[in-house]
Amino acid sequence: MTAPTETQQLMSVRAGVLPGALEKAKAARDRRTYLLLLLPAILGLFATFLLPLGYMVKMSFDRGAPDGVIESAFTLDSYVRALSDPYYWQVIWNTFQMGIIVGVLCVLVSYPIALFLVRTRSRFRGLLMAVAVAPLLTSAIVRTYGWMVILGSNGLVNSSLHSMGLIDAPLKLTNNMTGVEIGLVEIFMPYAILTMVSGFGRLSSQLEEAAGSLGANGFQVFARITLPLSLPGVLASFLMVFVLTISTFVTPTLLGGGTVQVLATEIYDQTTGVLNWPFAAALSVILLALFGAIIAVYQRLTRKIGG
Amino acid sequence: MQQTLAVDEAPPFKPRRRIGRPAFGTLLFLLYIFLLAPLLIVFVIAFESNQYLSFPPQGFTLKWFEMLPSESIFVDGMKVTLVVAASVTVIVLAIGVPAALALDRYEFKGKGALHAFFLSPLLVPSIVLALGLVLILTPLGLTNTYEGIIIGHVAITFPFVVRTTLMSLTTADTSCEAAARILGAGAWTVFRRITLPLIRSGVIAGGIIAFIVSFDEAVISLFVAGSGLPTLPVQIFQYVSNSADAAVAALSVVLILISLGVVVVVERVMGLRKAL
Amino acid sequence: MTVLPQLAPLRKVNPVNSANTVGSSKLSIVDLTKRYAPGLEPAVDRLCMDVEEGHLVALLGPSGCGKTTTLRMVAGLMDPTAGSIVVDGKDITQTPVNKRGMGMVFQSYALFPHMDVAQNVAFGLQMRKVPSGEQAKRVNAALEMVKLAHLSKRKVRELSGGQQQRIALARALVVEPTLLLLDEPLSNLDAKLRETMRSEIRSIQQRTKATTLFVTHDQDEALDMADRIAVMNGGLIEQYDTPAMVYERPTTRFVADFIGQANFLTAQVLSENGQAADGERYYKVEVGGLGRYSAVGAPGLAGSSREIVIRPHRLRASLHPRPGDDAIAGTIERVSYTGDTIAFAVRVGDRRLLAQSMTSSADMPRTGDAAYLSWEAADAFLLPGHIRGSGT
Numbered sequence: 003m004t005a006p007t008e009t010q011q012l013m014s015v016r017a018g019v020l021p022g023a024l025e026k027a028k029a030a031r032d033r034r035t036y037l038l039l040l041l042p043a044i045l046g047l048f049a050t051f052l053l054p055l056g057y058m059v060k061m062s063f064d065r066g067a068p069d070g071v072i073e074s075a076f077t078l079d080s081y082v083r084a085l086s087d088p089y090y091w092q093v094i095w096n097t098f099q100m101g102i103i104v105g106v107l108c109v110l111v112s113y114p115i116a117l118f119l120v121r122t123r124s125r126f127r128g129l130l131m132a133v134a135v136a137p138l139l140t141s142a143i144v145r146t147y148g149w150m151v152i153l154g155s156n157g158l159v160n161s162s163l164h165s166m167g168l169i170d171a172p173l174k175l176t177n178n179m180t181g182v183e184i185g186l187v188e189i190f191m192p193y194a195i196l197t198m199v200s201g202f203g204r205l206s207s208q209l210e211e212a213a214g215s216l217g218a219n220g221f222q223v224f225a226r227i228t229l230p231l232s233l234p235g236v237l238a239s240f241l242m243v244f245v246l247t248i249s250t251f252v253t254p255t256l257l258g259g260g261t262v263q264v265l266a267t268e269i270y271d272q273t274t275g276v277l278n279w280p281f282a283a284a285l286s287v288i289l290l291a292l293f294g295a296i297i298a299v300y301q302r303l304t305r306k307i308g309g
Numbered sequence: 310m311q312q313t314l315a316v317d318e319a320p321p322f323k324p325r326r327r328i329g330r331p332a333f334g335t336l337l338f339l340l341y342i343f344l345l346a347p348l349l350i351v352f353v354i355a356f357e358s359n360q361y362l363s364f365p366p367q368g369f370t371l372k373w374f375e376m377l378p379s380e381s382i383f384v385d386g387m388k389v390t391l392v393v394a395a396s397v398t399v400i401v402l403a404i405g406v407p408a409a410l411a412l413d414r415y416e417f418k419g420k421g422a423l424h425a426f427f428l429s430p431l432l433v434p435s436i437v438l439a440l441g442l443v444l445i446l447t448p449l450g451l452t453n454t455y456e457g458i459i460i461g462h463v464a465i466t467f468p469f470v471v472r473t474t475l476m477s478l479t480t481a482d483t484s485c486e487a488a489a490r491i492l493g494a495g496a497w498t499v500f501r502r503i504t505l506p507l508i509r510s511g512v513i514a515g516g517i518i519a520f521i522v523s524f525d526e527a528v529i530s531l532f533v534a535g536s537g538l539p540t541l542p543v544q545i546f547q548y549v550s551n552s553a554d555a556a557v558a559a560l561s562v563v564l565i566l567i568s569l570g571v572v573v574v575v576e577r578v579m580g581l582r583k584a585l
Numbered sequence: 586m587t588v589l590p591q592l593a594p595l596r597k598v599n600p601v602n603s604a605n606t607v608g609s610s611k612l613s614i615v616d617l618t619k620r621y622a623p624g625l626e627p628a629v630d631r632l633c634m635d636v637e638e639g640h641l642v643a644l645l646g647p648s649g650c651g652k653t654t655t656l657r658m659v660a661g662l663m664d665p666t667a668g669s670i671v672v673d674g675k676d677i678t679q680t681p682v683n684k685r686g687m688g689m690v691f692q693s694y695a696l697f698p699h700m701d702v703a704q705n706v707a708f709g710l711q712m713r714k715v716p717s718g719e720q721a722k723r724v725n726a727a728l729e730m731v732k733l734a735h736l737s738k739r740k741v742r743e744l745s746g747g748q749q750q751r752i753a754l755a756r757a758l759v760v761e762p763t764l765l766l767l768d769e770p771l772s773n774l775d776a777k778l779r780e781t782m783r784s785e786i787r788s789i790q791q792r793t794k795a796t797t798l799f800v801t802h803d804q805d806e807a808l809d810m811a812d813r814i815a816v817m818n819g820g821l822i823e824q825y826d827t828p829a830m831v832y833e834r835p836t837t838r839f840v841a842d843f844i845g846q847a848n849f850l851t852a853q854v855l856s857e858n859g860q861a862a863d864g865e866r867y868y869k870v871e872v873g874g875l876g877r878y879s880a881v882g883a884p885g886l887a888g889s890s891r892e893i894v895i896r897p898h899r900l901r902a903s904l905h906p907r908p909g910d911d912a913i914a915g916t917i918e919r920v921s922y923t924g925d926t927i928a929f930a931v932r933v934g935d936r937r938l939l940a941q942s943m944t945s946s947a948d949m950p951r952t953g954d955a956a957y958l959s960w961e962a963a964d965a966f967l968l969p970g971h972i973r974g975s976g977t
Contacts, residue, residue, distance in 0.1 A: 021618070021667035024679065028664045035496075036415040043408035043427065043467070046400075051430050051464035054441030061444055114333070115340055132576050133341070139518075139575075140348060140568045141525040143545050144561040148347025150549070151354055151558075158350060191344050249434025251528050256549055266436045273440055273532065283444070286437040293432070484695035487662050490682045491689045492760065493712030502708075506699040 058283045066280035080284035090268075090285075097248050097264040098292065100179065104186045105244040108194045109236055111187060116198035116239075117232070131199075138192040146253045149185040150176060153257070177259030185257045190246050194239040201235020234304060241300045245293060265289045348565055355558040373559035382548075383560055386541035392455060393530075393540060394523040397462040401519045405470030406512055410504070412471070413478040427471045430464040438464060439532035446533060453537025461529040466522050470515035477511025510578045517578075521571050525564075610635035611796040612659070612764060617668035619654050619820075628654045630820035631668065636813070641790050641797040643807035646817035647843070652800045653768060655817075659798060660766050661685045672763055683712070688757030688795075689766040692773065694749045696741040702728070702752055703737040709760040727759035728752075730789060747778045754786065758793055765795040771806060783809055804844045808832060816840045837970055841894045848900065848938045850893040850965075851972065852878075854886045867962055874934060878911040882967030891967045899964035900940035902929040902956050904949075912959040913938075917950045931958055 062080055065073040084090045119131055137145065152158045153175035160172040175181050209231070213223045251266040258267070265285055272282035358368035377383055412424055430438070442461045443452065451457035481504070489503045505512075527542035535543055541564075548557055612635070619629040629651040636642045644652035657663040659670055661682035669678040677685055688709075696705050703724050710720045728734040731751035741749065750770060757765060770786070771779045787810045790797050801807055807814045808828040815825045816839070824836045835841035838849065852870035859867045861881050868887065870880050880893050906912040915933035922928075929940045929950065940958055942949075950956040 024664040025666060032415055033417070036411040036417060039407040039411035039415075040423070042404040043471075044423075046404045046463055047427065047430070047467060050442075050460050051433075051438070054438060054445050055433065056441075057444045058437065058441035111340055111343065114336055115344075118333075118337055130341075132572065134344065136569070136572045137344065137348065139521050139525075139572050140565050141527070141542055141545075141561075143525075143527055143542050143549065144351060144564055145347040147545070147549050147557060147561060148349075148351045151350050152346060185347075188343060188347065245432065249436060251436045252546060256546070266434065269436055269440060270532075273443065274535075279440075279444065282440055286434075286440050289434060289437060293434070482693055482695055484691040484693050485697055487660075487682075488689065488691060488695040488756075489697070489708065490662070491660055491685070491687055491766075492709035492756070493683045493686070494708075495683055498712070503697060506697075509699075 058286055061280050062283035062287050064280040064283075066278040072279055080281045081288075083281065084284050084288060093263050093265060093268050094288065094292070096179075096262070097266075097289070100183060100186075100254075100264060101244040101248040101296075104183050104190065104247040105240045107183070107187045108190050108243045109198075109240050112191050112194035112198060112239065113232075113236065115191075116195045116202065116235070117228070119195070119199050120202045134195050135192045137189075138196075142189055142250075142252050143256070145189055146185055146256045149181070149188065149257060153181050153184065176257055177261050179258070179262055181257040182254050182262050185253050186247055186250065189250075189253060190243045193246060194243050197239035197242050198232070198235040201238050202232050237300065237303060241296065244296055248292060249289065265292075351558050351561045351565065354555050355562040357555065373555045374562075376556050377559055377563070380556065382539075382544050383541065383556075386539055386544035389455070389458075389538055390524055390541040393458045393462060394520045396455070396459050397466055397523040398516050398520045400459070401463060401466045401470050402512065402516050405467055405515065405519075406474050406508075409471050409474035409478060410500075413475055414483075428468045431468045435465060435526070435528045436532075439529040442529060443532050451533075453534045455538070457533045458530050458538065458540065461533045462523045462526060465526065465529070466519035469518040469522065470512075473511040473515035473518065474508060475511075477508035481507040514575050514578050517571055517575050521568060524567075611638040611640075611673065612636040612798070613671040614655070614659070615669050615671065617655065617658060617670065618666045619651070619658060619663065620666045627666070627820050629658070629665075632820070632822060634815060634822065634825060636796060636798065638796055639794040640812040641787070641799055641810060642813045642815060643799045643801055643811035644815050644817055645801055645804060645807040645843075648802060650817040651820040652802075652817050656766055656768055656798060656800045659764065660687055660689055686760065686762055687764045687766055688760055688762030689768065690750070690753045690757050690770045692769040694753040694770075694773075696749055696752055696756070698741050700741070701737070702733070702739050702741065702744070705741065705752060706737075706756045706759050709756065713760065723759055727755040730758070730792075731755045731785075746774050747782060750774065750782060751785075754789065758789070758795060762795065765790070765797040767797060767799040769800055769802070771801070771803070779806075786810065808844070816843060818843075834966060835894060835968065838892060838894075838968060841968065846897050846939060848895045848897065850875075850895070850936075852880065852891055852893050852967070854880075854882075854889050854891055854967065857884075857887050861963065868967065870967070872913075875913055878913075878965065879962035880965035880967050881963050883969050886967055886969075890972055892972055893965045893967055895960055895965050897928065897939040897941040898926070898943075899960055900938065901942065901959050902931060902940040902950055903959070904954060904956055906957040907959060911962070911965075912957040914955065914957055917952050917954045917956050920950075920952050929956070931956060933958070 061072070063076050063078070065075045065077050065079055067073070115134055119127065119134065122130075124130070150157070154160070155172040155174070155176070157175070159175060160169070163169045164172065175184070209227055210223050213227045218226065248264070249266060251270060254262045254264050254267050255270070265288065269282045269285050269289070272278050272285065355373055356369050356371070358370040358372070408427060412420060412427075439461070442457075446452050446457045446460065451460065485507060486499050486503050489499045494502065525542055526540075527546050530540040531543050531546065534540070535547075539547065541560075545557060545560065614632055614634045617629055617632045618627055620627045628649075632651070632655060634642075644655060646652050654663065658665045661677075661680065665678065669676050671677070672685075697708065700708070706724045706727055707720050710723060715723070724737070725734055728737055731754055733748060733751055733755070736744065736748065736752075741752070744752065750773075753770070767786070771782055774782060783806060799807075799811065808831075811828055813825060814828055814831045816823045816831060818839050824831055824840045826834075831840060832844055835844065835847075841847045841849070850872050852872045855869040855871055855877070857866050858869045858879060861867050864884065865881050866884050866886070868880050868882060869877060870891075870893065871877050872893070882891065902917070906914075913933050915931040915938065917929055918932045918937070919930040920927060921930075926941050926943055927949070929942075931938045931940060938958060
């Protein structure tokens with residue numbers, strides 16, 4: 003082969019493909035592939051998630067009659083009723099307050115464990131980590147049942163205190179908000195620990211040792227180094243627990259014994275008892291709004307800390 | 310006060326640490342006890358001959374466990390729960406693994422938003438979703454059916470599969486796939502022979518977590534099929550609301566042991582912390 | 586703009602065929618261009634290159650120079666924006682990756698972790714539907730070639746880095762690839778092992794006569810292993826030539842600077858001063874403020890302004906100038922002893938020059954001494970490109 007012929011051949015080859023054509027063809031092929039891969043998931047979530055939620059929002063504007071009759075309408079009746087009746091204000095307040103109390107307590111009891119798990123070099127670290135988060139995979143009902151046995155009037159706490167002669171009458175620890183809150187603190191601890199451990203990335207024992215070597219005492223090290231660095235993780239896990247708490251249904255029902263009214267239990271009663279679905283839907287939207295509000299506050303807070 | 314003269318010596322906070330350590334250790338021990346208390350107590354009552362708990366335990370018995378197979382509500386509930394959890398796992402893996410693959414291996418507009426959308430069911434209270442599901446399933450006649458419960462569990466289990474699969478995909482070396490293609494493998498062969506084996510641990514972990522989340526789920530099942538086709542958690546919920554005898558404790562022990570087995574498997578497959 | 590390789594044969598260089606002989610090439614890259622997004626500077630810019638059958642060609646350059654992009658386009662892992670890739674006279678630009686029949690070794694080796702060594706090596710043969718009896722034979726032969734036949738049942742993660750790298754090589758070669766592509770294959774190995782693997786890869790490549798494209802940022806690797814080096818910068822080939830030419834006769838300042846250490850002096854070329862070897866000419870040059878010296882370069886440079894390149898080991902630092910030598914007077918700023926060599930940093934006016942010598946001598950200057958730097962005219966090379974707005 004002589005040089006000119008090959009060059010000519012190459013020239014003709016070059017003329018065959020327009021600049022960018024191959025890339026465009028590849029992009030089109032890729033688009034087809036990923037759309038095909040995503041389609042089942044998008045359809046699946048649309049049908050089982052977006053559609054129910056959308057339908058629920060729509061339902062909240064319908065008119066409901068007490069005997070389960072639903073009139074298609076566009077009315078704010080349910081919202082007006084929920085937000086004008088002092089009883090429902092109390093329910094919303096109960097929900098909010100429960101979220102705050104459980105969130106704060108849960109963070110307090112989880113913090114030492116998370117701090118330990120992040121800092122320890124123990125060979126049992128993996129095991130202790132697994133033990134701390136394993137309860138996540140056990141039924142919340144089972145754990146609530148466990149708390150009912152512990153806190154009940156004949157339960158572990160009361161019978162122990164009684165046999166030690168510390169109390170005469172049993173303490174009232176179930177069928178009220180106290181019991182619900184104790185149970186929820188424990189039930190959400192694994193979430194709080196998990197969130198904090200992930201959020202404590204910037205924390206290192208070297209920083210603390212450095213501060214110590216510069217003359218800071220134990221308290222100063224904690225207040226000036228450990229706490230500020232762990233604050234984002236603490237906030238994130240508070241948010242997590244708050245959100246989980248205000249949406250939980252099983253524990254308030256079982257440990258509250260029908261005496262604790264929060265949004266979740268109210269939604270259930272409206273759905274199954276009173277059969278006022280539009281009103282239940284409106285309460286759900288209010289619950290979602292509470293969610294949105296706290297997440298917005300959280301984002302402002304983290305931005306402030308981050309900045 | 311620390312003097313600057315002490316600089317050569319060990320850092321001044323070390324001795325204080327030594328005093329603080331046992332106190333901190335005790336605190337940790339108590340917190341772990343608190344965390345595990347309800348599970349431990351369930352074990353104690355399950356084997357306790359006395360109906361009500363008292364310390365020290367009155368005696369050891371297996372009678373509550375022997376009762377279980379004859380309690381038809383528990384047996385039926387277990388069957389419903391297992392069928393639902395198995396079906397949900399298969400469905401969610403079938404739609405979740407391809408979705409994760411698309412999210413990790415392709416670039417497209419709105420990817421971040423789609424990712425957030427896929428994980429968003431974790432952020433919606435299940436009671437709210439449960440209500441919405443009842444609203445759409447009732448006109449379709451799907452309440453109190455297997456299909457209804459399965460549909461109800463798809464959204465809440467889906468994020469776990471996406472998350473664990475994505476985790477494996479990001480850690481898997483993409484040049485393995487490139488190497489296979491250069492060696493002559495087509496797209497499907499690459500997926501079957503290379504990608505899938507590489508992300509096996511994430512897929513298995515996601516499937517197991519999806520199974521256990523469905524297995525333990527009570528609220529959606531209660532709304533969607535509480536009256537006609539109760540799952541085991543719904544049965545326990547209704548049972549516990551009315552009475553609290555120790556048969557439930559025995560059943561709980563069975564459930565805890567199943568979960569514990571799952572924990573061990575997930576921990577071995579990919580590490581529990583990463584999976585959750 | 587692609588700089589054409591220097592065609593004139595030069596002294597101290599084995600006479601070899603010119604790099605871009607058209608007609609006998611195994612691989613021809615024509616005007617290959619990759620633009621990641623419209624409006625961005627192209628990662629690879631109208632690159633042209635021919636590779637001869639059986640040659641090992643190194644794509645050498647700093648990170649981001651487009652060498653890996655070029656390799657991935659040749660492999661078919663990435664589509665070019667424009668241009669074509671021709672193998673054995675056939676345009677394969679539109680051929681999908683899995684139909685190109687190439688072999689590639691990745692930086693991470695990319696061994697399949699869920700298969701054992703033999704399964705890894707057999708994968709390409711399975712894809713080609715080679716009968717299993719022959720598969721086993723060829724896998725074994727490939728493993729023998731890399732001296733790892735005894736590890737065929739091992740899991741990949743049980744192997745050391747060097748062993749993984751050999752398995753990757755065996756896996757790529759067992760399919761008798763049209764081209765062997767190596768993407769920084771040695772960068773994950775420690776320094777000692779890297780040296781051993783260099784010679785091993787080179788000898789296997791020469792035995793199998795596999796035409797090879799080799800991406801590296803390590804100039805020693807390229808100089809040691811390659812038949813030809815393409816020095817890349819900013820998506821362009823700065824110089825494409827034999828290792829000796831690239832080192833001794835760089836065409837641009839970038840090449841001189843990237844390959845080894847170099848001293849640069851700006852000079853006014855005064856007049857030709859006679860015939861040098863290989864068609865080059867000696868010149869009298871004036872180095873700004875230092876005096877007149879001798880240098881060597883291509884014909885026709887008289888009257889222009891050029892940069893002189895002198896490698897440090899060609900600069901002699903001594904306490905006394907030798908009569909007849911060109912010499913620059915300076916002050917020793919720093920002497921560093923590295924075992925094999927002694928290096929001098931010498932302050933000359935506002936310049937800092939580097940000199941290197943192999944052994945210490947009585948005449949060796951110490952830090953703070955006034956000293957003389959001298960060189961032979963043939964070691965002071967005038968870069969062919971103009972100083973400003975020239976070359977690339």
